[in-house]
Amino acid sequence: MNGRNYNEVMARKNEIMKKALGLDYNEFEGKGISFDYEGMMNKAGYSIEEVQKIQESTSVGNTPLLELKNLTRAARTLAGPGKGARIFLKDEASSPSGSFKARRASVSCHYAAEKGYPGVIAATSGNYGAAVASQANMRNLKSIIVQEVFDSRGFGQPEILEKGRKCEAYGAEVMQLTVGPELFYLFLLTLEDTGFFNASLYTPFGIAGIETLGYELTEQVRQRCDRDPDAVVVTHAGGGNLTGTARGMAKAGVKDARIVSASVDLSGLHMASDIDFNKKSFTTGHTGFGVPFATWPDRADVPRNAARPLRYMERYVTVSQGEVFYVTEALAQIEGLERGPAGNTSLTAAFAVAQEMNEDEVVVVQETEYTGAGKHVTAQLTFARENGIEIRRGDPADQVPGKNIIIPDKASVIGIKEIDSDKLRQSYIRNCVKNNGIKPSDISEEEILFLAEEVNRDVSFVRENLEKI
Amino acid sequence: MTDKKIPAGSWVQIETTILEAGKRAEHLPEETKKQPLMMWVKGFLEKDAFIGEQVSVTTIIGRKMEGKLMAENPPYRHTFGRAIPELLSVGSELRELIKKGGR
Numbered sequence: 001m002n003g004r005n006y007n008e009v010m011a012r013k014n015e016i017m018k019k020a021l022g023l024d025y026n027e028f029e030g031k032g033i034s035f036d037y038e039g040m041m042n043k044a045g046y047s048i049e050e051v052q053k054i055q056e057s058t059s060v061g062n063t064p065l066l067e068l069k070n071l072t073r074a075a076r077t078l079a080g081p082g083k084g085a086r087i088f089l090k091d092e093a094s095s096p097s098g099s100f101k102a103r104r105a106s107v108s109c110h111y112a113a114e115k116g117y118p119g120v121i122a123a124t125s126g127n128y129g130a131a132v133a134s135q136a137n138m139r140n141l142k143s144i145i146v147q148e149v150f151d152s153r154g155f156g157q158p159e160i161l162e163k164g165r166k167c168e169a170y171g172a173e174v175m176q177l178t179v180g181p182e183l184f185y186l187f188l189l190t191l192e193d194t195g196f197f198n199a200s201l202y203t204p205f206g207i208a209g210i211e212t213l214g215y216e217l218t219e220q221v222r223q224r225c226d227r228d229p230d231a232v233v234v235t236h237a238g239g240g241n242l243t244g245t246a247r248g249m250a251k252a253g254v255k256d257a258r259i260v261s262a263s264v265d266l267s268g269l270h271m272a273s274d275i276d277f278n279k280k281s282f283t284t285g286h287t288g289f290g291v292p293f294a295t296w297p298d299r300a301d302v303p304r305n306a307a308r309p310l311r312y313m314e315r316y317v318t319v320s321q322g323e324v325f326y327v328t329e330a331l332a333q334i335e336g337l338e339r340g341p342a343g344n345t346s347l348t349a350a351f352a353v354a355q356e357m358n359e360d361e362v363v364v365v366q367e368t369e370y371t372g373a374g375k376h377v378t379a380q381l382t383f384a385r386e387n388g389i390e391i392r393r394g395d396p397a398d399q400v401p402g403k404n405i406i407i408p409d410k411a412s413v414i415g416i417k418e419i420d421s422d423k424l425r426q427s428y429i430r431n432c433v434k435n436n437g438i439k440p441s442d443i444s445e446e447e448i449l450f451l452a453e454e455v456n457r458d459v460s461f462v463r464e465n466l467e468k469i
Numbered sequence: 470m471t472d473k474k475i476p477a478g479s480w481v482q483i484e485t486t487i488l489e490a491g492k493r494a495e496h497l498p499e500e501t502k503k504q505p506l507m508m509w510v511k512g513f514l515e516k517d518a519f520i521g522e523q524v525s526v527t528t529i530i531g532r533k534m535e536g537k538l539m540a541e542n543p544p545y546r547h548t549f550g551r552a553i554p555e556l557l558s559v560g561s562e563l564r565e566l567i568k569k570g571g572r
Contacts, residue, residue, distance in 0.1 A: 006488060074563055077570025084572070119530065142530040152504040161547040168511070173528040176509045177487070180501055182494050186487055186508065194532070274501040326559060333560030334567070374547035382550025393555050407555045411566055 002192070009188050017303055020191040020198035022115050025303040032443070033436045034450035035304055037311075041247075045204035045306075048251050051107060051212050058138040060106045061212050064091045065220040065364070070334040075354040078412050085230065085357035087350055089365045090217050093339050096138075097166075098370030101131035103213055104240065107205040109135040112197035119143055119196040123187040123301055125160045126284045127369055132199050133170035143172040144196065146187050150178050151277045158383050159283050159342070162374030179277045184301060201240055202300040202307050210244020211251060217364050218252035229257050230361040231353055233346040236261035236316065237289040239297060239309035245366055246312035258315065262349035263290035264342075265318040265417065266401045278387050279402040281321050281380040285345040290316075291419075295427035296435065310421070310428055310455050317416035319348040320396040322406040326414065327351055328377050341377050343369035352416045381405065425455035429465045440466040472519075475541045479514045482543050483526055483536030510534055511543075 002012065009016075018024055028040040046054065055061040068087045076084030092100035105128065112120050119142030122132045129145035136143035145167045149160045156176075167174045175190070177183050191198055200206060214232075221229045232249065234242045242261050249257060264286040269276040271288040280286070294313065297305035327348040328341040340347075347365045354363050373379060381391055390404040395413055399406045408414050429451055433440055443451075443466060451462045475481060488494075488506040512526030512534060524538045 006492065006494070070563075070567060073567045073570060073572055076572040077566055144530065150507070150509075156547070158547045158550075161545070165545050165547070168529075171529055173510065173530045173532065178504065178507045180488075180493065180497065180506050182488055182506050185494075270498050272501055273498040274504055275498075325553075325556065329556045329559040330563055334563050373545075373549050376549050377556065378553055379548065379550040381553045381556075382548075391553070391555055407559075411563060 004189060006182065006185050009185055012192070013188060014303065016188050016192050017198065020196065021203060021302065022197070023203070028304065030446065030450065032447045033432055033438065034447050037308065037453070040304060041204050041207070041306060045208040046107060048211055048215055048248065051208050054110045055103060055106045055209070055212060058106050058135055059096055060102045061216060063094050063216070065089070065217060065224065066091050066337070068335050071330065071351060072354065074330070074334070074411055075351055076359065079355035082359055083355060083357065084359055085354040085361040085363045086225070087354050087363055087365065088221065089347065089368060090213065091368050092213070093343070093368040093370045097127070097130040097134035099127035099131060099343065100210065100213060100241070100367045101126070101128040102135060103209040104128065104201060104206040105131035105135040105199060105209070107209040108132070108197065108199040108203065109139045109141060111205050112199065113139040113141055115197070117141070117195070117197035119194060120199040121146065121187065121191055121194065121196045122199045122201070123183060124201065125149065126163065128201055129163055129172070130166040130170060133167045133172035136172070137170055142196070143170070144175065144190060144194065145172050146175045146183060146190065147177065148179055148183055149176045152178055152274050155278055157278060157283055158374035158379045162372055179272065179274045181272055187301065198301070200301045201238055202302045202305045204306045207240055207244045207247070207306040210240060211248035213366060214245040214248025215252045217366055218249050218254050221362055221364060225362050227362065228254050229364045230357060231258040231260060231363040233260045233262055233350040233353060233363065233365050235285040235343065235345040235367065236263050236309065237284045237286065237293065238300070239293045239305070239307035241367070242309045242312055243307045259312065260349060260353055261290070261309070261313050261316045262346045262416070263287045263316070263318050264324060264345050265320055265399070268400070269402050276402060279389065281384050281405060282324070282342050285342045287318060291424065294424045296431040308454065310425055311453065312456070313421050313424070316419040316421050316424070317349050318419060319345060319416060320399045320406065321401065322399060323396050323408055323414050324348045325377050325381065325405065326408045337368070338371050339368040340371055341380060343367050348414065349416050351414055425457060425461070426465050428455055429462060430469055433466070433469055440469045474517050474519055475514060475538065477514055477516050480511060480542045481514045481526060481538060482509055482511050482540045483524060483534065484509050484539045485534070485536035509539065510536070514538070
């Protein structure tokens with residue numbers, strides 16, 4: 001019998017993964033640090049037509065595109081003459097499980113059923129758990145969701161508690177853990193014990209499932225506005241949302257839309273800290289995932305992450321927690337839509353981005369998520385207060401994550417902060433060299449080409465940065 | 470330990486220690502490292518037992534699991550919280566702004 005302690009299980013990682021994914025990632029490995037990304041996406045993924053069919057069969061996709069007329073008016077009032085793009089919102093909350101994650105789960109569950117797996121497992125504290133549980137039910141599969149929920153005092157993040165409840169409502173087994181990345185150890189052990197499929201967010205299936213989102217929103221904008229979307233704002237965490245949406249838009253033939261990634265700024269808070277865990281009011285869509293996953297995507301729960309954000313990221317911006325809460329309130333108050341709050345990160349950035357754009361242009365916010373007890377502005381801010389976070393109106397520039405939440409005192413102070421994406425590209429190259437334990441001088445031409453594709457820059461950019469290491 | 474015996478077949482929550490405090494992964498913040506990694510899961514109780522006892526359960530999908538009996542059918546306690554005074558005027562402020570802008 002295989003050993004069950006931490007080191008023994010972690011040492012069997014590749015073997016467990018291979019069985020639990022039905023995919024041999026070695027097939028796509030190239031020379032040295034390189035691998036064939038498009039080859040992996042083509043071989044293991046599905047074409048967009050196939051994904052559309054899979055999703056149609058479980059009522060996923062074809063969500064409405066809503067025009068936010070009052071928010072557009074507010075943005076135009078604040079913007080200069082001739083400025084203020086029309087703001088549209090893809091209402092993914094109308095998906096079967098209440099978020100765009102149904103798209104990712106749909107393809108994984110289809111694949112798992114086809115391959116004869118008895119069930120599916122996902123390690124997630126987010127909306128993805130409910131999506132997997134819901135899609136598993138439609139495919140007659142069992143599901144297990146492994147969540148990081150509690151700090152050592154036993155206090156659960158209200159949003160994660162709600163997500164756990166929703167998984168249980170769908171009949172999933174929910175394993176609720178305290179804070180720590182060793183959740184992955186238990187995840188591996190459970191995969192091995194059950195023989196279930198690893199419905200990771202980061203397989204080619206999980207990414208192919210989002211391509212329809214980029215594709216659909218493009219078609220909808222063309223139909224409604226007789227033009228391509230000029231900008232699309234994507235909430236960025238693990239990178240799948242950005243990767244899939246950008247790929248889907250490219251497949252729809254979009255040439256030069258600006259894709260803006262947006263995260264909530266949680267700088268200064270440590271994601272594996274038992275103390276910081278309940279000092280944040282956002283459990284996803286934040287820089288605590290967004291930056292590390294961009295600069296080293298292969299930290300994920302699969303051998304090669306199919307979400308590779310730097311291949312698609314041109315502009316990366318952050319907003320503060322207080323600004324997202326304000327805009328979530330605005331969405332309810334002036335648009336009559338109660339959604340989010342975490343899913344409204346991109347909406348917050350879009351409110352600022354729209355003001356930079358011309359009046360005849362179109363900006364699309366590509367997702368919403370359901371709201372409910374625990375997962376609501378009032379729930380999160382009540383919890384924040386109970387955890388000693390100061391909440392006040394003021395200038396969001398004064399925010400300190402984990403100390404205060406500043407609700408903008410007027411709409412005009414809502415803004416975006418730019419993150420230099422070239423710095424992230426440099427970090428990626430550094431991480432790639434460090435994590436593979438190689439010398440920059442030993443990197444071959446083939447590997448340099450691979451790195452250039454990975455960071456979406458030319459080979460001279462890669463060479464310059466290798467020399468700096 | 471409470472006096473009330475929980476009957477077999479009840480929907481209960483159990484607790485398991487996954488990693489002891491001294492056996493946590495490296496590179497964790499100190500505050501996390503000094504805590505054990507704990508897990509809670511729900512299932513149907515196999516035999517009559519008291520809170521605090523070591524028990525076996527069968528989860529909703531039919532897996533057998535063991536752990537310390539913590540609660541019988543624990544409630545979902547997460548709520549909408551309270552209204553947030555700092556947000557109450559956001560709607561009227563924005564309506565005023567839109568009116569002023571007239572666009």
